[in-house]
Amino acid sequence: MPDTPSDDTVPDPMSLANARTEWLAAAALPTPDPQLPEWFRELQTRSWRDLVTLPDPKRTDENWRFATLKLSRMDALEPAVAPAESQIAEVLERSEFTPHAAARFVFLNGRPVLTDPGELTGRAGVICLPLREAILTQGELVRAHFMREGAPLGGAKFAALHGAADLDGIFLHVAEGTKVEGAVEIYHWATGENTAVFPHTLIVAEDQADIRVIEYFCSLNPHDATVAVALTDLAAERGGQIEYTALQNWNGHSRHVQINATRVGRDAKARGCFVNLGSRWTRTESLSRMTGTGADSRMLSVNLATGEQEFDQRTLQSHEAERTTSDLLYKNALYDKSRTIFSGLIRVDKGAHFTDAFQTCRNLLGSDEAEANSMPGLEINADEVKCSHGSTSGQISDDEIFYLRARGIPASDARKMITLGFLNQVIDHIEAEEVRDHVHRLVEEKFLNVVE
Amino acid sequence: MSHDSATLEAVQIESDGNFSYPEDYDLDAGYGLNAGVVDYISNVKDEADWLRDFRQRALKVFEDKPMPTHWASRDLENIHFQNIRYYLAKKQRATRRWEDVPDDVKRTFERLGIPEKERKFLAGVEAQFDSEAAYSNIKDEVAKDGVIFVNSTEGLREHPELFRKWFGKVIPTGDNKFSALNSAVFSGGSFIYVPPGVKVRHPLQAYFRINAEQFGQFERTLIIVDEGAEVTYMEGCTAPKFDTATLHSAVVELVAMKDAKIQYITVQNWSNNVFNLVTKRAIAHENAEVRWIDCNIGSRLTMKYPGVVMKGRKARGEVISIALANTGQHQDTGAKMIHAADETTSNVVSKSISVGEGRSTYRGQVHIPRHLKGCRNNTECDALLINSRSRTDTYPAITVRGNQHAVQHEASVSQVSAEQIFYMQQRGLSEGEAMSLSVNGFVNDLVREFPMEYSVELKRLIDLEMEGSVG
Numbered sequence: 001m002p003d004t005p006s007d008d009t010v011p012d013p014m015s016l017a018n019a020r021t022e023w024l025a026a027a028a029l030p031t032p033d034p035q036l037p038e039w040f041r042e043l044q045t046r047s048w049r050d051l052v053t054l055p056d057p058k059r060t061d062e063n064w065r066f067a068t069l070k071l072s073r074m075d076a077l078e079p080a081v082a083p084a085e086s087q088i089a090e091v092l093e094r095s096e097f098t099p100h101a102a103a104r105f106v107f108l109n110g111r112p113v114l115t116d117p118g119e120l121t122g123r124a125g126v127i128c129l130p131l132r133e134a135i136l137t138q139g140e141l142v143r144a145h146f147m148r149e150g151a152p153l154g155g156a157k158f159a160a161l162h163g164a165a166d167l168d169g170i171f172l173h174v175a176e177g178t179k180v181e182g183a184v185e186i187y188h189w190a191t192g193e194n195t196a197v198f199p200h201t202l203i204v205a206e207d208q209a210d211i212r213v214i215e216y217f218c219s220l221n222p223h224d225a226t227v228a229v230a231l232t233d234l235a236a237e238r239g240g241q242i243e244y245t246a247l248q249n250w251n252g253h254s255r256h257v258q259i260n261a262t263r264v265g266r267d268a269k270a271r272g273c274f275v276n277l278g279s280r281w282t283r284t285e286s287l288s289r290m291t292g293t294g295a296d297s298r299m300l301s302v303n304l305a306t307g308e309q310e311f312d313q314r315t316l317q318s319h320e321a322e323r324t325t326s327d328l329l330y331k332n333a334l335y336d337k338s339r340t341i342f343s344g345l346i347r348v349d350k351g352a353h354f355t356d357a358f359q360t361c362r363n364l365l366g367s368d369e370a371e372a373n374s375m376p377g378l379e380i381n382a383d384e385v386k387c388s389h390g391s392t393s394g395q396i397s398d399d400e401i402f403y404l405r406a407r408g409i410p411a412s413d414a415r416k417m418i419t420l421g422f423l424n425q426v427i428d429h430i431e432a433e434e435v436r437d438h439v440h441r442l443v444e445e446k447f448l449n450v451v452e
Numbered sequence: 453m454s455h456d457s458a459t460l461e462a463v464q465i466e467s468d469g470n471f472s473y474p475e476d477y478d479l480d481a482g483y484g485l486n487a488g489v490v491d492y493i494s495n496v497k498d499e500a501d502w503l504r505d506f507r508q509r510a511l512k513v514f515e516d517k518p519m520p521t522h523w524a525s526r527d528l529e530n531i532h533f534q535n536i537r538y539y540l541a542k543k544q545r546a547t548r549r550w551e552d553v554p555d556d557v558k559r560t561f562e563r564l565g566i567p568e569k570e571r572k573f574l575a576g577v578e579a580q581f582d583s584e585a586a587y588s589n590i591k592d593e594v595a596k597d598g599v600i601f602v603n604s605t606e607g608l609r610e611h612p613e614l615f616r617k618w619f620g621k622v623i624p625t626g627d628n629k630f631s632a633l634n635s636a637v638f639s640g641g642s643f644i645y646v647p648p649g650v651k652v653r654h655p656l657q658a659y660f661r662i663n664a665e666q667f668g669q670f671e672r673t674l675i676i677v678d679e680g681a682e683v684t685y686m687e688g689c690t691a692p693k694f695d696t697a698t699l700h701s702a703v704v705e706l707v708a709m710k711d712a713k714i715q716y717i718t719v720q721n722w723s724n725n726v727f728n729l730v731t732k733r734a735i736a737h738e739n740a741e742v743r744w745i746d747c748n749i750g751s752r753l754t755m756k757y758p759g760v761v762m763k764g765r766k767a768r769g770e771v772i773s774i775a776l777a778n779t780g781q782h783q784d785t786g787a788k789m790i791h792a793a794d795e796t797t798s799n800v801v802s803k804s805i806s807v808g809e810g811r812s813t814y815r816g817q818v819h820i821p822r823h824l825k826g827c828r829n830n831t832e833c834d835a836l837l838i839n840s841r842s843r844t845d846t847y848p849a850i851t852v853r854g855n856q857h858a859v860q861h862e863a864s865v866s867q868v869s870a871e872q873i874f875y876m877q878q879r880g881l882s883e884g885e886a887m888s889l890s891v892n893g894f895v896n897d898l899v900r901e902f903p904m905e906y907s908v909e910l911k912r913l914i915d916l917e918m919e920g921s922v923g
Contacts, residue, residue, distance in 0.1 A: 350841075
């Protein structure tokens, strides 16, 4: 809109200097490890350079429109310290795995404290390792998919921070035709005021392979304000299937940035679901690239925002081949003074004919001070496409409440039922049954505890 | 649906307006923009000091503001402000008698069919030729009711008490770079005041014509409709096809007082070398209704997002928009709905058609601040793509605070299917005719909102644009 104020475009040398001190201290840069392969050290150096030169998010950047910029500032962060034995015991105790988890991993302050490949141990066709280890032993496989897509939705500086930092996470590679039953379950815990962690998840499903993964992000205590800058790279090759779920449940002082890039190849299917319950501020950027004919991407998100939480979500559905499909459904339930921002773009490239692309964002406002911002966008350059987007914002209607009260349900219960039903419509799309049940339970838990 | 040659010629003249007369201007501010040019305009118009200050301040704002290319098309960088003339006029005041209009100007408007239209169905007409109005007339019975319909120069000179109160208030100078530019060099445009309770039965019409090359037209329109009054205003615009880019940057402010109704209809058919960068906004007071009916067929780049600020309880705002982008054109249009009172409702319906390598963009903003209740917005954007090289984009932004509102937005993109075309061809229509029929069907429910004369003209324009678009 023409009334958007505009900053100057020339970077101010002072702000560069500030970026250096503020963001680099945060990155807790690792001393170059000569054991690491050359390509990885180069990537770290490149990330370092980007971190210094890239500007901070600013108001005039459309990718940061409506965002509360001060929440995105990464200053005064501390490197994660090695956890104490008692803390390790505590997180192991508190990490709830489902009975049929295919593999179990627990990270505390960025370090693996439980590595249990479970049923995947020694299984042919599956590589499931902490990422650091994979970089050393499976270098070329990692390299082929690691941080290939950049961060086109505004978070380039965060991606640079991640790349330069002491990252760790999971490398999961499923070879051609291999199907993994159950889900790989990963916990990321953090503790310590201003501690920054950099979880990285890299999942590759080769031709006809099939894998499900869930990640939980949890705080060890309710008061330490931590920061997570997570990157998730997913690649589904020809006919491969990946289902990825992130359940973000940090304490209310912490901040979470997650940059996701999903590449869906020929006839492959990807399903990504972001559930946001915790944190003071969460920013997710999710890119889905449909690169092969018949590719199909499902993008889901459930957000239950209360207090002063701000959930800022940016998505891009990029159709780059013929006859591809993408379907996005994001739902936000807002209470108190919370804010949500949804900015989604469907981009259909030249030549990506016969694309079917859909995008829906629904906001259910439960208080007079909550704020929902929606920017559903379309850029269509091809022929014979079916595209639509819809966005609604509203509240529970009095008629619905009346209907339930007439059946003896008190108004407050009726409201909860309707809101949960609203969110469950998204959760029900998660295919892995145990994961779905767990997500249901955590959403209900927050709902009952936080929303009166 | 083929056109006989006479119809074609008539339409060609009306729609393209691709002819011009030799330039001989008495008043020419020269090329480029600086404080002196702004002074020149003030001097020619013999303006009051406050207005001179207003213009000079606006010039500074314009110079300080960057181009909004961080979100808008980079094509804006092709506007060379120093290669444009900012004021061109002949030394006449706008006349009320058609006979007194200078011959070449008269011929221009006669070829465009203005006098017949006035006789047929208009309550008043203003015709602007480059920077100044050449002709301005209002029917006696309308004038008798106290309706004022003059050009901006006259309005500010003769009725400062009426117009100064709202002038630059709906759209402040600093709203955007081009509103600042307009505020510095504006000339022409309509000033309308409708007294309380007066319902103007027939539309008032303004006609804007650019005749000169490398010229910028900057008209400024302010319409104030007092309590319980109603008016319909229509504007049409054409320019000949020159080799160089021409700039049109208008500011249109509407004020609808309590219970008032304004309908503002635009059929924009600039030739496709015109940069059409227009700021249009209305304030609707209690129970007032403002409707923008906006149709963009011409121009090289149009950026226009008519807005309504609903300031009073139960105010209503509506934007109905049709855009057609052919090869070499970018129609970047949309709507802004700012809800600022309880129980306000707004509706946006936008249909765009991209033909050849044309690009159409919808950009919208809906804003509902906190502590209001009962606000509603409905937005629908539908896009039709004709060829595989056409492009369409949609970028709405919706902010809702609080839990007592209902907002919905929907958009769809579709294609004229090969089956549809084949079906009609089987029944004897040519491919072009079939395409034209499909497109007319796509916009038909919106075209019906237009007054009869305009809907006929629009249909013809669409037929013309669709010719040769296939195959």
